[in-house]
Amino acid sequence: MPAGTPQKALSRLLGEIGSVDAxxxxxxxxxxxxxxxxTASKVQGLKLAxxxxxxxxxxxxxxxxxxxxxxxxxxxxxxxxxxxxxxxxCIYPSMVRYAxxxxxxxxxxxxxxxTAFPSGQTPFRTRLAEVKAALADGADEIDMVINxxxxxxxxxxxxxxxxxxxxxxxxxxxxxxxxxxxxxxxxDAIRAASFLAMRVVRPGDFIKTSTGKTSLNAxxxxxxxxxEAIRDFYLSxxxxxxxxxxxxxxxxKQALQFLVAVKETLGxxxxxxxxxxxGASSLLNDLIRQLQKQKTGAYQAPYYxxxxxxxx
Numbered sequence: 001m002p003a004g005t006p007q008k009a010l011s012r013l014l015g016e017i018g019s020v021d022a023x024x025x026x027x028x029x030x031x032x033x034x035x036x037x038x039t040a041s042k043v044q045g046l047k048l049a050x051x052x053x054x055x056x057x058x059x060x061x062x063x064x065x066x067x068x069x070x071x072x073x074x075x076x077x078x079x080x081x082x083x084x085x086x087x088x089x090c091i092y093p094s095m096v097r098y099a100x101x102x103x104x105x106x107x108x109x110x111x112x113x114x115t116a117f118p119s120g121q122t123p124f125r126t127r128l129a130e131v132k133a134a135l136a137d138g139a140d141e142i143d144m145v146i147n148x149x150x151x152x153x154x155x156x157x158x159x160x161x162x163x164x165x166x167x168x169x170x171x172x173x174x175x176x177x178x179x180x181x182x183x184x185x186x187x188d189a190i191r192a193a194s195f196l197a198m199r200v201v202r203p204g205d206f207i208k209t210s211t212g213k214t215s216l217n218a219x220x221x222x223x224x225x226x227x228e229a230i231r232d233f234y235l236s237x238x239x240x241x242x243x244x245x246x247x248x249x250x251x252x253k254q255a256l257q258f259l260v261a262v263k264e265t266l267g268x269x270x271x272x273x274x275x276x277x278x279g280a281s282s283l284l285n286d287l288i289r290q291l292q293k294q295k296t297g298a299y300q301a302p303y304y305x306x307x308x309x310x311x312x
Contacts, residue, residue: 006154010192013156017195017232020187020225029220032257032264039294042256046291047084049255049283050077052273054111054244056090056281058212064098067091071102078288080295086284087273088141092117093134100138111141111176115166118180118211120145124162131169141174142166143279145211146193148183156196164200176206176244176277179226182216187225194229198241204274206242212279217247223258227265234266243270246279252290255283 037045055074057066067089074086089099090111099110112134115127124147131142144166150159167175177197184190197207207226210217223245230241243262249255255278262270270276292298 009154009156010189013192013195014188017191017229020191022187025187025221025224025228029224029261032220032260035257035260037256037260043291043294045256045259046252046287046294047082048271049252049259049278050287050291051084051087052276052278053086053281053284053287054088054090054246054277054279055086055284056279057095058090058092058113058117062092062095064095067095067098068102071099071108073284074108075103075106077284078291080288080291083288083291087277090141090143090279093130093137093139096134096137096139109140109174110138111143111174112139113143113145113211115144115162117143117145117178118213120147121149124165127162128165128169131166135170135173139173141176142170143176143178143208145178145180146197148180151184151189151193151196156192159193160196160200163197167201167205174205175201176208176242177201178208178211178246180211180214181209181218181222182214187222190222190225191229194226195233198229198233198239201241203239204242206244206275206277208244208246208279210245210247210279212247218245218249218258218280220257220261224261224265227262227270230270231266240269240275242275242277244277244279249278249280250282250286252283252286255287 055070057070070089074089077083085108088109088111091099093112096112114131114134116122147159147162163177179193181190194207209222227243234240262276
């Protein structure tokens with residue numbers, strides 16, 4: 001943990017939930033890259049990954065036109081009718097009404113970042129009001145950032161109470177709790193934050209690695225720590241929590257490695273977009289490109305595919 005973090009609070013929590021064997025985690029994730037995936041299974045995995053993408057734009061220059069374009073791609077990622085729709089379109093709260101307008105009653109969900117994304121540095125009443133505004137405009141899902149300042153100060157109760165209040169405000173909407181792993185710095189801190197969130201969210205909610213706005217985002221290592229926390233929490237409580245690695249996953253090869261990790265750690269029950277998502281928009285183009293290669297034997301040129309931001 002960073003030097004300023006109260007070690008006693010962290011040690012007390014780790015005494016309850018167990019600490020992380022960092023060497024063991026790195027050894028496990030190194031093996032995922034060595035897995036050989038046969039052609040039929042690879043195609044199935046690529047399509048599954050497409051269905052798990054939260055297609056995202058989180059830029060200051062976002063407009064209704066850009067959101068409309070993103071929604072069109074979400075509804076029809078490829079000319080190939082066998083390629084599924086993505087899971088969700090994720091935008092800033094001010095763009096929610098446009099996404100709702102262009103997605104209509106389709107299965108593609110409207111997700112909104114909230115709680116002063118990405119920093120979380122506004123008064124909690126302001127962050128909570130932002131959540132409620134996004135929901136009022138039609139958001140199906142809320143991606144909140146935790147109060148890292150409170151967590152790193154050892155104020156675990158305060159951080160957890162804020163998560164619980166957002167979960168309550170979400171009502172029937174799905175909540176994804178962003179830990180911002182690069183600011184937590186250690187695997188033990190990531191595991192601790194995962195448990196703090198899981199103890200107050202509802203079945204079907206998610207924990208998530210990153211905002212995509214820091215130097216380190218989703219890796220196989222931090223993903224592994226979080227899915228092992230999900231497994232351990234499920235085994236002790238029976239509550240199934242979802243997982244979303246976000247930022248830095250740009251290739252189909254990477255996505256398949258993450259899915260191998262999920263299958264081997266959590267099992268097939270988590271191989272669905274109801275329990276696993278990818279927050280990485282540029283990943284979609286490579287997934288479609290690889291599916292075209294499997295179908296035709298030839299790659300399409302990268303410029304054939306529309307560009308998306310990868311701010312997430």
